[in-house]
Amino acid sequence: MDSIINLQKKIVPELTDLLVQRYQILRQVSHESPIGRRALAGKLGLSERVLRAQVDFLKKSGLLAFSTSGMSVTDEGADILKELADYVRKLQDISFLEKALSETLQIGRVVILPGDSDQEEVVKREIGRTAAHILSKLLSDGQRHIVAVSGGTTMAAMAANLTGSEPNTVVVPARGGLGDNVELQANTIATVLAQKLGASYRQLYVPDCVSEDILNSILKEDVGVRSVVDIIKKADILVHGVGRASDMARHRRLAPELIAKLEEKGAVGEAFGQYCALDGTQVYMTNNAGLMLQDLQHIGTIIGIAGGKSKAAAILSVIRASRQDILVTDEAAAQEMLRMAKA
Amino acid sequence: MDSIINLQKKIVPELTDLLVQRYQILRQVSHESPIGRRALAGKLGLSERVLRAQVDFLKKSGLLAFSTSGMSVTDEGADILKELADYVRKLQDISFLEKALSETLQIGRVVILPGDSDQEEVVKREIGRTAAHILSKLLSDGQRHIVAVSGGTTMAAMAANLTGSEPNTVVVPARGGLGDNVELQANTIATVLAQKLGASYRQLYVPDCVSEDILNSILKEDVGVRSVVDIIKKADILVHGVGRASDMARHRRLAPELIAKLEEKGAVGEAFGQYCALDGTQVYMTNNAGLMLQDLQHIGTIIGIAGGKSKAAAILSVIRASRQDILVTDEAAAQEMLRMAKA
């Protein structure tokens, strides 16, 4: 049942509005019958003409009956209305979720894709594709942009789906490298993204887990790293994924005592090197070059992309710790976050 | 799942064509990729422009990818296509059924409504409503029509749903009265129908089960009956229901020996007084005034309306026995009839 709804949203998205509109008309009529066109149009905020088109259809379908005193729903219409209720709720839940999340968490724009990334791999792809679309729109204003990106599977999904022609844009990693899987490193993502966009890119080769002294000396002496860091600090768009703190700590092979410390302080989420607790406090930041928390306020647009019920706490912590302008996530994460935020 | 499909067919039927079209495009591309617009449009019998609109949409949705050698489906498109297959099959089954039945039984037009009248009362209503719509269209050509109707619940459902303004039309019962339930008699149906249409009507008061002698004397002496019969013989539209032979025989309270004879000869279906066997032979005809089998060939349009899996054999027998121009039935009956016709 859910799969059908998602399928339809994908293949005939224009149906949703129409269906919801007809449902609303039917419902309104059932509550206020008999009611005339003009009054109904007023109630629903529709023009009389556009309402008439729908009403004529519903009449032709035998769901509405007309009398001299106005229209009312037929028996069949009442049956349909009852069945339709569930369906529309499912269909609408998402836009409702988007609004609720946007208001609760003070995020300018929330986009939610149906499903759960944890369960269906395709949802993560969908998040990536949607984020790609949003980024693409942002970049297409003709101005020069500096885009900072993080790593991760979701970010990779975004990069894979991006196309465009933005020769003025520069793509940089938000922070220095992150071990293991090359394909998911910020540097790699930045490269792929830049190539897809026809943009230029700069890379930042700073290993993780270096001591502060070594890092400082690199920053001082390595003019290549210096110049890239300077560009990063001037980024006006930041796109980042979100990881679960425990996963990321293990992934980065942090020292056991550090992991213990993170746990103790309640770190649940991680984004571009900063570890956050559920209440939004920053618990720890990896010792690396690139964007710092204090840099975020100067960035024009911060886009977070992450999904899956298991990541809800992580996403929430990151949102609370930093600012967030656009969030692209999935239904499962959104519902869980809303539940947590209320508690 | 089925309920959603029916719901959508009812509330947003215009989606169906669109969805099927997009599905067909996706499928065709997946089979012949890479393929270009023109070739694809040719294959699908679409104009290039209308195909392009759909193709652009599918591209925007990330289901189709374009290269210099043509278009092909993306991974996501392939997933969608797979899921879509079941769905479209369900959606299309009916139009497929309509075509198959129309060809197999040599009926000009077959209209099938989803569901089973035996199971859901609402389906019978739907059949009536659809038939009403068709009749209404037929009558609205401004010409003078004589409409002959039979009795039965489905016919009553049709009459209930009819509206129009056809003062030139005359409605008559196809044959003489049929005992018991007044509301379902042909005379009553004709009256209701005429009133709903704003048409005039004539009634035929001839009791069932009279001897041939009495019938003949009535026809000779009763000038009222004579004149109505003359009108009936000139009918250009016949709308009739179909009954199961055994039900009708019991309903008409035929003599036990006659019932036995009917059974022996394999009567399964009944329509306006004629009993038919499954192979299309006419087994028996009630002794009454009105339309005879030989009159049917002079009638312009014969519309049969009946549904329910249990009536499949009856409908099939009647179709084979007489001519049928339009058949309105339901999915269950249609499937069963097709199965029988193949066997």
Next chain:
DNA sequence: GATTCGTGGGACGCAAAAAGTTCCACGTGG
């Protein structure tokens, strides 16, 4: 009993979207 209000139905006309048509630059394969 007259009047006024709201009803559904219908008609006109403009604007925007859809669809038909045609052209062109380009990559591919012979």
Next chain:
DNA sequence: CCACGTGGAACTTTTTGCGTCCCACGAATC
């Protein structure tokens, strides 16, 4: 090197959607 089929785009025609106004009619109120 050329012919062919491609995608992209521009232009024109047609259709449709929708705003607007009007009318006949029944009901309720005065």
